[in-house]
Each structure stands twice: as structure tokens, then as C-alpha cells.
Amino acid sequence: MKRGTPALAEETRAALRCVPTGVAVVTVVREGEARGITINAFTSVSLEPPTLLVCINRQARSYLYIAHSRRFALNVLAADQQEIAERFSGKRRERQFEGLATTLGNGGIPLIDGALAHFDCVVSAEHEVGSHSIFIAEIERASHRIGEPLGYFDGAFRTFALERVP
Numbered sequence: 001m002k003r004g005t006p007a008l009a010e011e012t013r014a015a016l017r018c019v020p021t022g023v024a025v026v027t028v029v030r031e032g033e034a035r036g037i038t039i040n041a042f043t044s045v046s047l048e049p050p051t052l053l054v055c056i057n058r059q060a061r062s063y064l065y066i067a068h069s070r071r072f073a074l075n076v077l078a079a080d081q082q083e084i085a086e087r088f089s090g091k092r093r094e095r096q097f098e099g100l101a102t103t104l105g106n107g108g109i110p111l112i113d114g115a116l117a118h119f120d121c122v123v124s125a126e127h128e129v130g131s132h133s134i135f136i137a138e139i140e141r142a143s144h145r146i147g148e149p150l151g152y153f154d155g156a157f158r159t160f161a162l163e164r165v166p
């Protein structure tokens with residue numbers, strides 16, 4: 001398969017379905033209006049200083065919110081929060097937060113109650129790569145609780161079987 005061919009793009013898409021990930025919602029506020037976007041492209045980058053990254057499609061409505069406000073929260077979802085993952089993945093264009101329990105984090109950004117982990121972040125760099133932007137962000141505050149994570153694998157939401165390998 002050659003670089004830049006549709007065949008390679010197709011095989012890449014198929015191969016990426018084999019990569020299990022967690023699921024998170026990036027929440028953001030711009031000029032007083034809150035938005036959120038479900039993502040699975042997020043990872044830790046550094047502990048000194050505490051830093052993570054998220055990859056956001058520049059076509060997404062949420063992109064401009066993040067690019068302009070340069071601040072967001074990452075809410076890592078629990079296994080019982082699939083409805084929230086769906087709610088923030090384009091199923092609901094307006095009133096995304098209606099009926100959703102949240103607590104205000106840094107910068108007045110809503111943190112989703114019941115998430116396994118929350119990170120209040122300030123963007124330190126943006127790198128445009130193809131259709132997406134990688135936002136590298138310094139973590140200002142982090143919190144977590146013990147619980148089951150929501151997973152994503154082979155195009156479906158999953159629980160993880162979290163047994164330790166013997």
C-alpha cells in the first residue's frame with residue numbers, strides 16, 4: 001500500500017479499530033457559552049510540568065471554542081456514562097448540557113459529575129496535523145475517583161475486563 005492512497009487510509013482506519021481506548025469529553029467555554037466534544041484521542045505527555053494532549057478535528061464546532069479560549073477540561077468517562085459520550089458526539093447540536101449534572105471548574109468550565117477523572121487544562125501549544133489539531137495543555141488541577149472506565153474498541157463502547165495479567 002502506497003502513502004497517500006485510499007487503500008492505505010482504509011487499512012489504517014480498520015487497523016485503528018483494534019486499538020482499545022478510554023473515552024473522554026472535552027468541555028470548554030467561549031464567551032459564556034459551554035460546549036463539549038467526545039474524544040478518544042487523548043494521552044498524557046509529561047509530569048513535569050503535568051501535561052496532556054487532545055486531538056481535535058478542526059471541522060468540529062468545539063474546535064474554535066478551544067482555539068480561542070485556550071482553556072478546557074478533560075472529563076474521563078465512567079462505564080455508566082455512554083449516554084454522555086453519545087450526547088457530546090454530535091447527536092445533540094443544541095443544549096448539550098441540558099439535564100446534565102456538572103460542577104464548575106477553573107475558568108467556569110463545567111466538569112461532568114460522575115466522571116472518573118477531571119483535568120483543568122490551559123493550552124500551551126497547538127500543532128496542526130492534517131485534519132486535526134493537537135492541543136498540548138498544561139494541567140492546572142486534577143482529580144479522580146475509583147471506578148470502571150468507559151472503553152471504545154472496534155467501533156463500539158465497551159467495558160474493560162480489568163483483570164491483571166497473571
Ligand SMILES: Cc1cc2nc3c(=O)[nH]c(=O)nc-3n(C[C@H](O)[C@H](O)[C@H](O)COP(=O)(O)O)c2cc1C
Nearest residue numbers: 037038039040041055056057060061062089090152
Ligand atoms: C468514541 C468517539 C471518539 C471520538 N474521538 C474524537 C477525537 O479524538 N477527536 C475529534 O475531533 N473527534 C472525535 N470524535 C468525534 C466527535 O465527537 C464528533 O465529531 C462531534 O460531533 C464533534 O462535535 P462538534 O462539531 O459539536 O464540536 C469521536 C467520537 C466518538 C463517538
